[in-house]
Amino acid sequence: MSKKSRPRIRRVLVANRGEIAIRIFQGCRERGIETVAVYSEADASAPHRYAADEAVRIGPAPPAESYLRFDKLIEAAQRTEADAIHPGYGFLSENANFARAVEEAGLIFIGPTPDQIESMGDKVRARALMEAASVPVIPGTEDPIEDQETLQKEAKRIGYPLLIKAAGGGGGKGIRLVEQKQDLVSAWERTQSEAQAAFSDGRVYIERFVSPSRHIEAQIVGDGSGSIWFLGERECSLQRNHQKVLEESPSAVISDEVRSRIRAAAISGASSINYRGAGTMEFLYDESTEDFYFLEMNTRLQVEHPVTEMVSGIDLVGMQLDIAAGRKLEHDPEIPLRGWSIEFRICAEDPYRNFIPSTGQIRALRIPHAPFCRIDGSLREGLEITPYYDPMLAKAIVWGENRNQAIERLSALLSRLRIGGIHTTVPLGIELCNQDWFIAGQFNTSTLESWLRQRAEEKLDPDTLQLVSAVIARHALGTARKQSSPAVPGGGAWGKAARIDGIRNPLL
Amino acid sequence: MKYQIEWDDQVREIDAQCDPLGREWKLRFPDGELIEARVETLEEGAVLRLITGGESKTITLLPGNRAGTPVRFLLDHTPMELEVLDPIDLITREVRSGPGASGHHRVQSIMPGIVRKILASPGDEIEAGSPILILEAMKMENEIAAPVSGTVAQIMVSEGDAVAAGAMLLVIDLKD
DSSP states (O other): OOOOOOOSOOEEEEOOOHHHHHHHHHHHHHTTOEEEEEEEGGGTTOHHHHTSSEEEEEEOSSGGGTTTOHHHHHHHHHHTTOSEEEOOSSTTTTOHHHHHHHHHTTOEESSSOHHHHHHHHSHHHHHHHHHHTTOOBOOBOSSOOOSHHHHHHHHHHHOSSEEEEEEEEETTEEEEEEOSGGGHHHHHHHHHHHHHHHHSOOOEEEEEOOSSOEEEEEEEEEESSSOEEEEEEEEEEEEETTEEEEEEESOTTOOHHHHHHHHHHHHHHHHHTTOEEEEEEEEEEETTTTEEEEEEEEOSOOTTHHHHHHHHOOOHHHHHHHHHTTOOOOSSOOOOOOSEEEEEEEESEETTTTTEEOOEEOOEEEOOOOTTEEEEEOOOTTOEEOTTSOSEEEEEEEEESSHHHHHHHHHHHHHHOEEESSOOSHHHHHHHTTOHHHHTTOOOTTHHHHHHHHHHHSOOOOOHHHHHHHHHHHHHHHHHHHHHOSOOTTOHHHHHHHHHHTBSOTTO | OEEEEEETTEEEEEEEEEOTTSOEEEEEOTTSOEEEEEEEEEETTTEEEEEETTEEEEEEEOTTOBTTSOEEEEETTEEEEEEEEOHHHHHHHHHHOOOOOOSEEEEEOSSOEEEEEEOOOTTOEEOTTSEEEEEEETTEEEEEEOSSOEEEEEEOOOTTOEEOTTOEEEEEEEOO
């Protein structure tokens, strides 16, 4: 009926891998947009490669030689006649130079403008800009720290404990907590070298570590001309090593009054820079005073964006695509949020062994289907998990009418999920859903780590029932081993792999 | 059938009998206590229901249960890990337990990764707990500490090397 002009975006190249690439392809497909995947040599048989209409090999396994190569990505886009590049999260998603190179090549960068990425990516400048827009900020250094003398002086001024943060960092990488003076210099050096390697930017700054605090973030979407939508907050306080483990929306401790203050701050901050696309303003929340402080702005889609989608019913990838194609928004409308959503990150890490990375082959996979449950992943049987990339394999996301229902759904979903052959964090998720402190919503950013530490120190003292269970579990494993080990003629790759590795049961 | 469960410095021997299908169980503890239990399979090879003493519990077997490693399972929602040796394991262990290599300690990589920095050189005297190298895995730099005190005898890797889990990193001559 309306004179629908030809969409400006017809084909999108996703400069990423894993679950987020697959998620973005789906968003494109729903809008009739064609998709192009890129993959490294290590990802030649990865699910994302086959989830797009076309796929281009861009180089060897190390990200610096493939997923971080501007030239190869842009060349792949041009060769496949894509008109836009979506960076996903991680990799080049917050690299202003990449966004600029994409635009200079005559392509659309699906995200903020290069200048916005640059000013928000520079944590020091971001603070100043947000402060100017009346967004509360946390005490810290204004300039990057380049010498030991300044380091010592500023650390003394700000006080311990403090955080050393990479100016170009994000996603929890390039952050170190320093609790005492003697660790300062080595932590500063290590963060610099890690930042240099990961973000090609060795600048670091320091800020006060407010503890206990909660990590609350606001999802916003802007149209580039000052109109901003606020899509509620996310609680991401459950972290280990500054990596988010479980996220939810809304937060159990944010009242309507606090939420409206967060909304006002997020809208004001994002609007002041005419923010374009999906973005997240991260705040540190002090429960005792109900004060919140701006930490940083993530100028990209977040890993945990699905919890916002579940409570708002809004497709964030779809909005990114629409805005990149020129859609304009009404400023600060009332967006109804309904119910509760929780996401648990499933990582290839061993929760029994201090989360050491687990690599190897996914030997068996059972993804349960259940109402109000969503699993965003990049999994298949036979997939080799390599040490080159982030350990996150999938995300389990649930929705419930209220928090308790969401927790019960997540516990049930994780209990029925089977990923065999490698260790994953699934048992941790199930355990968390059944902890009183989690169910009560009583936690902060250090709760998970101290709970894990305390649990590791507990002396094992199994009761009779646990011993009985152990014998029965052992017997069941033994039975499964006997069943799977005979050399069945033509028994296939599973049986063979199981025999070679002495696996008792391919499902495990 | 004798099973042996080990944790910390404790060992418990349990004499367990079950029918060929593994459904009806009688388990006798060293103190003479007898437990009767019924086991139902909820999901083949993965989930069991244990009914004993009027209680019903779910046992979920977890991934990574390889031969020769402790048994991992969820008892309802609680993760458990216990070293359980069945009669075959007990025999295997007796055969295998020879005298261990003494005098030096081989440090193996606990994870796959890339050697970013080597912090020790052959001939260095090191204390247990002191960092010996930095291994990068899945984007994180991990400090690998010396598990024992001694003298670095040999370093098998170079900076930039990709190593597999279990790869030999270095040899430490133990202090006498």
